[in-house]
Amino acid sequence: MRLPARTLTTLPVAALFLTSLLPTVSSASLRTSLFEREARTGSSSHVFPLLKWLRDSAVEVVFGKPSTRTKASTNPAAALQSRYRNDVVVRFNVTNSEEEGALADAVVQMFLDVWAFTPEYVDVRLDKDDVSALLTLLPNSLQPSILIPDVAAAVWATYPSAAAEKSQLESSMVDAAKMKTSLDGVGNIFFRDYQTLAVITSWMRLLEALFPSIANMTSIGKSYEGRDVYAFRVGARGNEDEANEPRKTILITGGLHGREWISTSSVNYLLWSVVTAYDREPVITKLLEQFDIVLIPVLNPDGYEYTWQTDRLWRKSRQQTKMRFCRGLDLDHSFGYRWDPVRHQADPCSESYGGDQPFQAVEASQLAKWARNETENGVKFVAYIDLHSYSQQVLFPYAYTCSVDPPNLENLEELALGLAKAIRMTSGESYTVNSACEGAVARSYSASDSLSRVEAAGGAAIDWFYHELQARYSYQIKLRDTGSYGFLLPSDNIVPTGEEMLSALKYLGDYLQSSDSWTSDPRTSNSRTDLKRRRR
Numbered sequence: 001m002r003l004p005a006r007t008l009t010t011l012p013v014a015a016l017f018l019t020s021l022l023p024t025v026s027s028a029s030l031r032t033s034l035f036e037r038e039a040r041t042g043s044s045s046h047v048f049p050l051l052k053w054l055r056d057s058a059v060e061v062v063f064g065k066p067s068t069r070t071k072a073s074t075n076p077a078a079a080l081q082s083r084y085r086n087d088v089v090v091r092f093n094v095t096n097s098e099e100e101g102a103l104a105d106a107v108v109q110m111f112l113d114v115w116a117f118t119p120e121y122v123d124v125r126l127d128k129d130d131v132s133a134l135l136t137l138l139p140n141s142l143q144p145s146i147l148i149p150d151v152a153a154a155v156w157a158t159y160p161s162a163a164a165e166k167s168q169l170e171s172s173m174v175d176a177a178k179m180k181t182s183l184d185g186v187g188n189i190f191f192r193d194y195q196t197l198a199v200i201t202s203w204m205r206l207l208e209a210l211f212p213s214i215a216n217m218t219s220i221g222k223s224y225e226g227r228d229v230y231a232f233r234v235g236a237r238g239n240e241d242e243a244n245e246p247r248k249t250i251l252i253t254g255g256l257h258g259r260e261w262i263s264t265s266s267v268n269y270l271l272w273s274v275v276t277a278y279d280r281e282p283v284i285t286k287l288l289e290q291f292d293i294v295l296i297p298v299l300n301p302d303g304y305e306y307t308w309q310t311d312r313l314w315r316k317s318r319q320q321t322k323m324r325f326c327r328g329l330d331l332d333h334s335f336g337y338r339w340d341p342v343r344h345q346a347d348p349c350s351e352s353y354g355g356d357q358p359f360q361a362v363e364a365s366q367l368a369k370w371a372r373n374e375t376e377n378g379v380k381f382v383a384y385i386d387l388h389s390y391s392q393q394v395l396f397p398y399a400y401t402c403s404v405d406p407p408n409l410e411n412l413e414e415l416a417l418g419l420a421k422a423i424r425m426t427s428g429e430s431y432t433v434n435s436a437c438e439g440a441v442a443r444s445y446s447a448s449d450s451l452s453r454v455e456a457a458g459g460a461a462i463d464w465f466y467h468e469l470q471a472r473y474s475y476q477i478k479l480r481d482t483g484s485y486g487f488l489l490p491s492d493n494i495v496p497t498g499e500e501m502l503s504a505l506k507y508l509g510d511y512l513q514s515s516d517s518w519t520s521d522p523r524t525s526n527s528r529t530d531l532k533r534r535r536r
Contacts, residue, residue, distance in 0.1 A: 080152050083311065087151035088128045089486060090144035091121050094454075099142050104454045106137040113313070113351055115486050116391045117454050119438050123147060123483055125313070147483050154488040155312045158261065160193035187272050191494045194261045197227075197305050200268060200297060204232055211275050214288060220296070221366030224319040227301040229366055234274050235292035236285070246378025247292040250508070251371070251471070254296065254387040256331045256461065258303025258314045259487045262479050262497055263387040267297040269498025270505055287509035291382070300331055300363055313487065317361055321348035330354045332386075334361035335368065335464035338400035354459050364461070371469055382512060383473040384465040387501070390486050392431045393478040394420050397467070399436035399460035408472060415473055415511055422507035423500045429480065436462060436476055473512075477504070 094100050103122060107114055110130065116123040124144075126134065131144065148154055190203060208217040214236050219228040235247060254260075254267035274293060277284040287293075298304050302318035316328030326349035333345065333354030345352045359365040371381065396412040398404060406412060413433065420431040466474035480489055480497050489497075 080156055080312070084152035084155055084313075086127045086129060087125055088131070088146055089115060089123055089125045089148035089151060089483075090131065091123050091147050091483060092138075092142050092144055093121050094142070099139060100454060102138050103142065106134055107454060108347065108350070109137065110134060111349055113315075114454055116483065118391050118393065119432075119434060121483070122454055123486065125151065148486060148488070151313075151488075154485060157490060158194065158312065158488050160195075160491070187276065190272070191265065191269060191498065193491050194265055194494070195268075196308050197298060197301055200264070201228075201230060203268075204230060204271070204297075207271070207275055208232070211278075214278055215275055220370035222362075223300070223302045223366075224317055224362040225302045227305070229296065229299060229301060229363060231294050231296045231370075232271050233292055233294045234271070234278075234288060236278060236288040238289065246380060248290065248380050248382045248512075249292045249294055249374070250383045250385070250505075250512075251381055251465070252293065252295045252385045252387065252505075253299050253367075253461070255298035255300050255304050256386065257388065258300055258305075258307045258316070259312065260389045261304075261307070261487075262389045262489045262493065264297045264304065265494045266387050266479060266498050266501045267295050269494070270501055271295045271297065273498070273502050274505075283506050283509070286513070287506070290513060291509065292379075293505075296367075299367060302363075303328065315351050316353070317363055319360075319362055321353070322356070323348040326353075328353075329361040329364075331361050331364045332388075332461055333459040334359060334364035335459045335461050337459070337464040337467050338398070339459040340400070358459065367461075368464065371465070375469055381465065381469050381471040383508060384462060384469075384471040384475070385505075385508075386461050386476045387479060388476055389479045389489065390481055390483070391478045392429060392480060392482055393476075394431050394433045395436035395462070395476040395478065396433075397436060397460075397463050397474055399463050399476075400458045402435060402437040406466065412473065412475075415508070416475060418507050418511060419475070419477070419504045422503040426500050426503040427496055429500065431477070436460060473508070477501070 092099075092103060094103060100122075106112070107124065110126070110133070112134070113125040114122065115125055135142075135144075195203070204217050208215045214234055216233045218231055218233070220231050221229050223229055252267055252270060254263035256263075270293075274284055274288065278288055279285055300317050303314055303316060306314045306318055314328070316330050318327055319329050320327055321329070326347075330345075330352045331354075333352055336358035339354075339358040345354065346356070347353060355361055359368060375381065394416045396416050397406045416433045420433050423429060423431050460476070462474045462476050465471040479501075480493055
């Protein structure tokens with residue numbers, strides 16, 4: 001495989017591997033990830049002195065000086081116990097609008113953290129000493145069940161362990177001539193644990209260097225704190241004329257909410273899978289010959305980094321708001337389509353606060369600007385997949401209301417059911433299919449309702465891409481699980497969840513290739529379901 005000339009003239013291949021496996025950028029170090037452990041332990045330094053020197057040189061030459069933006073906690077276990085020691089997660093089964101309204105008002109009054117909001121249940125995190133106070137605000141029909149009795153222990157369990165065998169790292173670099181085989185081993189190691197932002201960035205650069213003919217990594221803009229928001233484009237073009245033509249593009253995003261680590265790892269798994277399967281697996285090869293796939297694993301890098309450094313359950317960005325002690329905006333309530341100032345969450349301390357105006361969130365604005373620029377240069381977004389956790393749902397537009405159907409509703413539902421079936425055939429896990437507006441009892445919700453809702457619905461990313469950029473197939477997929485662990489999904493779920501999304505992506509690709517329905521503007525569809533009123 002031909003590497004870029006600059007890389008060949010400055011670094012041995014083994015050093016390039018080390019930039020991924022042994023990054024110098026410091027992580028939160030709550031437990032050291034596999035790659036970072038190898039860079040810092042004393043045994044590594046005396047067993048691999050030459051490799052360590054190559055590593056240091058490679059990082060500085062290819063990736064620049066290591067960042068020292070944030071210092072790691074000196075006593076992370078104690079900090080976790082202090083922050084979460086009394087926290088529990090409880091579930092309410094909400095059956096009518098009055099119950100939802102009462103719970104929504106209580107969430108606002110007590111500044112509670114809503115974890116899940118589905119047609120079947122609402123999950124809430126709070127201090128166990130506050131449960132009795134919460135119940136005084138709710139009707140007697142709402143009684144909670146405890147899902148996670150010890151949040152601190154569940155948080156601690158999600159950080160990487162340092163128990164991996166060193167021999168696997170050594171074997172991945174022994175023979176550069178077996179680079180592809182070694183990469184398979186590196187991939188297995190990478191997905192054994194959740195990874196820090198620094199490791200993910202280095203790993204993406206490694207893949208770009210190893211697959212220059214189909215892969216390109218670029219920054220779509222800067223976060224509020226100045227971090228790059230990286231996108232990874234994968235696509236195969238047959239000839240020079242085709243390379244200059246506009247491309248049909250599938251966009252996949254993750255990490256809009258910092259604490260949803262499984263969404264980031266799943267985008268990474270898709271990235272890894274499509275890059276390494278090209279020219280080896282016919283389904284992926286055909287897909288990449290007809291479509292570009294753009295993957296953004298961490299749209300909210302500031303929030304993601306904060307979950308490693310300070311607060312594992314941080315949801316929003318880290319942008320300063322009008323209230324000094326309540327930082328952050330919810331990116332998925334920051335997009336411009338149907339952003340309603342009347343119904344929008346106006347309290348900066350709320351977990352669903354999206355700002356005081358559309359696109360106030362820097363990262364949402366950067367994504368929208370980049371996407372518009374792409375379309376102005378001929379790119380056609382045919383599908384948008386936004387990965388979140390948790391609750392195992394495939395959701396389609398509109399999120400802002402249930403009173404209006406998307407024009408191509410039948411197509412959206414057909415494909416969503418196919419995605420859910422593909423997932424079930426892979427792992428046996430059931431993903432439900434719903435409109436994104438349908439949380440709790442929102443089946444009866446309309447834009448004119450005066451009852452409070454558990455979570456505001458306007459400004460969603462899937463609505464904006466669907467309506468403004470005519471991404472005909474726009475979905476939010478909420479990944480594993482259904483509440484046993486919630487956002488604190490153990491790392492042994494990374495690969496199974498990634499495989500579920502890979503099966504869904506293959507099904508999506510096959511559907512798009514066998515249908516020309518993506519070519520029309522969804523807003524002008526002649527489907528018999530156009531803008532009909534439903535569930536009144």
